[in-house]
Amino acid sequence: MERSHSASYAAAGVDIEAGYEGVRLMREHVARTMIPGVVSDIGGFGGLFAPDLAGMREPVLVSGTDGVGTKIRIAQLLGKHDTVGIDCVAMCVNDIICCGAQPLFFLDYIAIGKNDPHTVATLVSGVAEGCVQAGCALIGGETAEHPGIMAPEDYDLAGFSVGVVDKCKILDHNAMQPGDVILALPSSGIHSNGYSLVRKVFDVEHADLGMYSDELGKTLGEALLEPTKIYVKPVLACLKAADVRGVSHITGGGFYENIPRCLPDGLTAKIEGAAIQTPPIFHMLQKQGSIPQRDMFNTYNMGVGMTVIVARDDADKALAALHAEGCDAYAIGEIVKGEERVIVC
Structure with a gap:
């Protein structure tokens, strides 16, 4: 199948091919997070998840979203990008367990000045590790190239998680x-x-x-x-x-x-x-x-x-x-x- 390519878009600073390569490199990391309930593969318009609600009388979905903040600058200065993804997951799942919810899945968002596939895949490797530690699945995400808005080596990372808890077990x-x-x-x-x-x-x-x-x-x-x-x-x-x-x-x-x-x-x-x-x-x-x-x-x-x-x-x-x-x-x-x-x- 012929891949999408736009020379005009590339001239404006957005490399679609680099995005494809990033997805290819991150697949092995995403695979580590697969748990029962995952329905879709990465690359679709939405991540699909079928939760097992057996034994729950009144399931309640709980969501949390956050980023890593300016700690990311430390990672950039050190050229070490494989741990801030753990931070991103942690900031979300640690919030939703405060009411007693089990995290089910996570999605990330990476904004980057110039899409370097290896940097993006390394960031996702950290997200995947965080998901493994939390027992949830990484079922999707987005990488956005922002030329002219961010310096080529700059990036930001955010995400969100969804969990579930039986209403009768929400902390009182x-x-x-x-x-x-x-x-x-x-x-x-x-x-x-x-x-x-x-x-x-x-x-x-x-x-x-x-x-x-x-x-x-x-x-x-x-x-x-x-x-x-x-x-x-x-x-x-x-x-x-x-x-x-x-x-x-x-x-x-x-x-x-x-x-x-x-x-x-x-x-x-x-x-x-x-x-x-x-x-x-x-x-x-x-x-x-x-x-x-x-x-x-x-x-x-x-x-x-x-x-x-x-x-x-x-x-x-x-x-x-x-x-x-x-x-x-x-x-x-x-x-x-x-x-x-x-x-x-």
């Missing part, structure tokens, strides 16, 4: 009460938020990102590019094992913005700051940027990528389920009566 935050325990699910580092401040503090455009740091135990570039943890499997296991009353994904806005999203009125999340296991990159960032402690907790996850609030009597069962999934969760506080939404003491 109103069941929360004083004495409930707040569990911390450790982060891998900064994850994908606050990178405009990160780039300013570390002056990444001029810094030696490849220099080894004894404090970090790795290079600064490696620490900044560490991909976001995906918490789908540990959280789903925890939901089955314990009475979970609230889950929060600690993203932009840190503790003070995200934990209150699951708190009923009249209750406060009391966090023991000394209990938090904070990775060295946050200490380095705070010291070098002279950032107040409150601002750190209001911008970053500080080592806690997600919080899970459970009934006190179920705390041990919740921790056991999380540990069994390889998540080194631990307690950092409790729910108390109060009007202040979050207290870090």
Whole structure:
């Protein structure tokens, strides 16, 4: 079959043939994500998925969308493009599991100044890895070449995921009460938020990102590019094992913005700051940027990528389920009566 080609479009900066090559190169990565329910192959106008709703009385679809933000600039400076796709998936699926939903599928969107098939395929390899970690399928996406709008080597990456939960199993935050325990699910580092401040503090455009740091135990570039943890499997296991009353994904806005999203009125999340296991990159960032402690907790996850609030009597069962999934969760506080939404003491 003769392929589409437009010399006029190519002269304007859009290489259709490069797009075809990108699709060819990414196929092997997409194949890794295939799970029961996938109906279509990549290349169609829409991704098709037939969910197995057996056993659900009232299925509810849950969706989430996000991007990687300016963390992408770190990847571009390092010429390492195989991990930001994990971030993209994580930012979406970690959101939708906060109500108890199982992610089903994911679609990505790549905007790039000049379509380099190998860069695009490498980006998709990261997306595919994220989907594998989340147990969902990559069923489609889009690559858009933006000559004249973006520099040739620039790109941006975003996506969205759809999951499903039985309506009767959507987390009921109103069941929360004083004495409930707040569990911390450790982060891998900064994850994908606050990178405009990160780039300013570390002056990444001029810094030696490849220099080894004894404090970090790795290079600064490696620490900044560490991909976001995906918490789908540990959280789903925890939901089955314990009475979970609230889950929060600690993203932009840190503790003070995200934990209150699951708190009923009249209750406060009391966090023991000394209990938090904070990775060295946050200490380095705070010291070098002279950032107040409150601002750190209001911008970053500080080592806690997600919080899970459970009934006190179920705390041990919740921790056991999380540990069994390889998540080194631990307690950092409790729910108390109060009007202040979050207290870090």
